[in-house]
Amino acid sequence: MKTITGVLFGALVYFLLAGTLRAQALPEIRFFYSETCPHCIAEHKFLDILQEESPTIIISRYPISDPENRILLENILREADKSEYLGSVPITVIGNNVILGFDNSEGIGSQIRNLVNAEPKQSEKVVIPIIGNTDLTNYPLPLLAIMLGFLDGFNVCSLGALALILGLVLVLQDRKKILLYGGVFILTTAIIYGALIFLWHRVFMLVASYTMFLELAIGLLGVIGGYTFFKEYQACRKLGPSCKFGNTPLVGKFSRIVQNSFQKKASWISLASAIFSFAAVITIVEFPCSAALPVVFAGVLADHNLQPAFYLGLIALFVLLYMLDELIVYVIAVTRMSIWLSNPKFMIYTVLIEGILLFAIGTYYLINAFNLV
Template identity: 25%
Template sequence: MKKYLLVLSVASALAIPFLQVQAVEKVTIEVFESDSCPHCRAFLSFIEDLQKERSDFELVDYDINTSEGRDFFVEVTDKLELPKATPIIYIGEEVLLGFDKPKTTGQAVIGLIDKTKEKESVRSLKEFINTRGSVNQNEDGEICDDGNPCELRTSGNTIIGIPFTGKTIDVGNFSLPTMSFVLGVVDGFNPCAMWVLVLLLGALVAVGSKRRMWEIAGLFLVAQALMYYLILNVWLYAWDFIGLDRIITPIIGVVAVGAGIYFLREYKIATDECKVTDLQQRAKIAKKVQEFAQKPITVVTAIGIIGLALSVNIFEFACSIGIPQTFTKILDINQLSFFGEQFYNGLYLSGYMLDDLIVFAIALYSFDKIGLTGKYTRFSHLIGGLLMVVLGLILLINPNFLVF
């Protein structure tokens, strides 16, 4: 009998390491994604390429456009106080918010896969949010109290890509002021938001008033800066940007198509009038246009511009929040005072608005150099009208086409 017990004990001892290896042999990656999110597609493409190189992980994909995926998405983001944005990537009881490039976020994903393989056991995302009762200690030694779910650790990856260069930098090596400004600059060079400013400036050039350009475009820039500043402070917890984007984007599309039709009509009218109108009549028309352009901005106009600025930020945040997430996480780690956080938010915002200010300055410079001849004005109406109609239709049919 003792002999059999000895054999059984030895067999059990040999089986324990094998069972532990089996438990972590396959790492599960869970992701919330949407087919309208380009960063989600970039992540899935990265995973597809990575699966060709290694077979020690598997992917569980939750599409938030399905009722089941959306319900689980809302449950997870509410319970863990995560922003309602995609992609959200869960690996080994840690989370990555957003996806940039294989050289940046991709390396963080690989690091979490390797890190998870060293653990004895890992809960699925569903098990994690429903954990109650038992005490569990993670690899960093934090204790999860009885009766409360364990705290989800958010990965603080500080490697970012530099626009237009294909290179990466680790902003974790920078001082806090420098890091704040650099992250803001990288975040600001985003075509998701810049195309709206370019479109707005093009329309204002067609109107033919430098003063109106200063007023309307200036108000747009100020409103956009304030909106983004509020987003950095509120940090999305109470906002469902994906839900808002679904409502606002079609509205912007309809407005853009309507504005485009208006400019095309103006182009046609201007062409016809040139055939039948004498110089005196043209002068009267030009005077009326000038008087209209010099009128002060109304409350309705101001509200519309502020609404446009808000929609731009919603459109940009609906897909990814990787860089601002990194920034706010670093501020949180440094445990700054309220005024300290606002100071660094201001530095980040100044970098974020830099590209918009450059575009604005170029538009003003071009305004002075090109001038506003009748031929140029009609040409601007044609180009601006076609551009607005095309952009409006894209926003209505496939808004993701405007995200680069």
């Protein structure tokens, strides 16, 4: 056993240390504007045309009416030694270049085009032994959300709690009650888990303008999280999957409340409230069990500086995939009146895959933070 895990760990370290990574991103235009400024309106139209001409360009638009955007702009101008621009719009940021004002497509518009064309457009690549060059831009954020969310979903604590709820409800042999009480558990878990990822995203956004600090934080979380998952994988191979937080007094207390509510045949409102509380406690208490994945994911979203609609959509996608296995268990319980759980061996190997992914993401960001390429 030690030989196998040693080989796996050695291969993992070789993969990480042998990979060379080039971190030039696609060109990005950061546009700070006022809704009432005529020059801003003109630049909006110009950027729309530029986006149609070059779909790979990332154009992020920030209305200065938003206090967070004003803070971001202030930090950018301070780092660029252009603090005198503060209070004026439009301001266009491309790489390390800051442009104040806009006239037309031939004037400042031409300057913007030239800067965009001068920006490095090499793809983000990792040179992996045997496999060769792997282009990271072929794996966009939605795919990352799907991969990490799916793997994170094989969580023994949450699955065990759902199995407890369904086991109690199945005794009633009532599909409507299974649908209701199981649905309350799943919906509560999804909302609270999504809220936790959102809160971590907001924490990372507080330091998003300090690029090196953000990359260093994500990198360290990824590497430490990857190491932790690898240690957990070793333990799971010996003892099988287990929930470290399932026996805490708080979880035990709410578990007993739910069981007593079923035994006393409480009203459906009381039962639903008990299940809601139990799901909330389980989700919060077991969050540290696999926190590295959602926290690193939140950091990656912050690093990409997305608009609210995009990062909220990606968080929702992550949560949907996180809940996928529980949804399958839930649907089977409703349709077949029985409980099905994932194969323990599969759950063990998802822990190893999670560790590898976190190591890779962490190493990528650490290399970026220290400009090692």
